[in-house]
Amino acid sequence: MTDWKKIRAEFPALENWIFLNTATFGQLPKRATEAVACHFARRDRYACSDFMGWFEDADSVRATIARLIHAAAxxxxxxxxxxxxxxxxxGGMDWKPGDRIVTLEDEFPNHYYYPGYLAAQGVEFIETPFERFYDAINQRTRLVALSMVNYSTGFRPPLEEISGFLRERGVMLYLDGTQGLGALQLDISAIRPAMLSVDGYKWLLAPTGGGFIYVDSELRRHLRPNIIGWRSHRDWRNHENLHHGTPEFGTEAEKYEGGMLSFGPIYGMAASVEMMLEIGPEVIDERVMQLAGSVRDILRRAGGVLRADSDSLYISPVVTARFEEKDAGVLAHELKSRKVLVAARHGNLRVSPHFYNDETDLERFEAALKQVL
Incomplete structure (x- = not known):
């Protein structure tokens, strides 16, 4: 049996708040904070004389992350x-006029901004509701950019179905796992995106600045690095005799890093991922979805209108509801004044529990919600 009470004790912030807002920020476990502090204490102890050892640690962290998503380091x-x-x-692809990029409506702004920038090169950008998504994929489509879970609605696209459809047509999938990874299981070998990008400060419970990409081996063969620095050359570890001249890129994904790493956030992220692997991603997935189901029940009882009630693709850790007679932003503000943290996004009240929450949190949330409605 998983000792959720013991796990919850890892999160000091939960002593003062009813925190149901992981889709905005995940709370740091003590072990992550301690890992960052240990890194800086080590800097002082050794005056950074062992800095190449930090890169060896980073390689171990790559392997830990790879275990979480079923990939290779x-x-x-x-x-x-x-x-x-x-x-x-x-920025590393060779775009031609008429090439098409497709994303879904209401996606996170990242997925609009860069494609919009590429319009100056003649690239066509299509935003579509999911009902018309497959029709939007044509012979000119080169890339689809999707989120694992939508940040404002909780929509959870059927990734295996989509990725199979795209592979049959030679279309690459870029997947943002920031909303989801750490709560939901992810087997990269089943979805096979060209790239997965994850900012770890939400569901992965990492410090800000801690994130990673998975880059498929086939994509690495032709995607040009566009962040280029002293670690771009394949022999960069020979730091006493660094290569002078045009870099010769290696075959590993690290060739996209370019320069010095932000080791503090990396150590913190590693500690959180190790904790998740100890608990078990499948156990966390079940726990989070159970809590999310209880949140949906609470919002329903309070009179909220849930998209998840009419479409199962909206069943996810990001739970949203609309209240006809109350603005979501006002609700979130009034709940915050009662030490209950949720969020408002595009008219939705957004509630996002993680495995560190418990039934008492939900009871207090329901009581506070009744007070403000």
Missing amino acids: DDIAFIPNACTGLSLMM
Whole structure:
């Protein structure tokens, strides 16, 4: 049996707040904070004389992340945020006038901004509701950009179905796993995106600045690095005799990192991922979806209108509802004044529990919601 009470004790912030807002920020476990502190204490102890050992630690973290998503360590590169991954993908491709990029309506702004920028090169950008998604894929489509879970509605696209459809047509899939990974299981070998980009500060419970990309081995053969620095050359570990001249890229995903890593966030992210692997991703998935189901019940009893009640693709850890006579932003503000943290996004009240929440949190949330409605 999983000792959820013991796990909850890892999260000091939960002592002061009813925190149901992981879709905005995940709370750091003590072990993540301690891992970051240990790194900086080590810097002081050794005056950074052991800095090459930090890169060896980073390689171990790649392997840990790879275990979480069922990938290989060579597939993993570190990034400071998800838009860096998207920029690496879209900025490293050879675009031609008439090429098409497709995303779904109400996606996170990242998936609009870079394609919009590429319009100056004649790239066509299509935003479509899911009902017309498959019709939007034509012979000119080169890339589809999707989120694992939609940040404002909770929509959870059928990724295996979509990825199979795209592979049959030679279309690449860019997947943003920031909303979802850490709560939901993800087997990258089943979905096979060209790239997965994850900012770890939400469901992965990492410090800000801790994130990663998975880059498929086939994509690595032709995607040009566009962040280029001293670690771009394949022999960069020979730091006492660094290569001078045009870099010769290696075959691993780390060739997209370019320069020095943000080690503090990486150590913190590693500690959180290790905790998740100890608990078991399948156990966490079940726990989060159980809590999300209870949240839906609470919102329903309070008179909320839920998209998930009419479409099962909206059943996810990001639970949203609309209240006809109350603005979602006002509700979120009034709940915050009662030490209950949720969010408002595009008219939806958004509630996003993680495995560190418990039934008492939900009872207090329901009581506070009754007070403000």
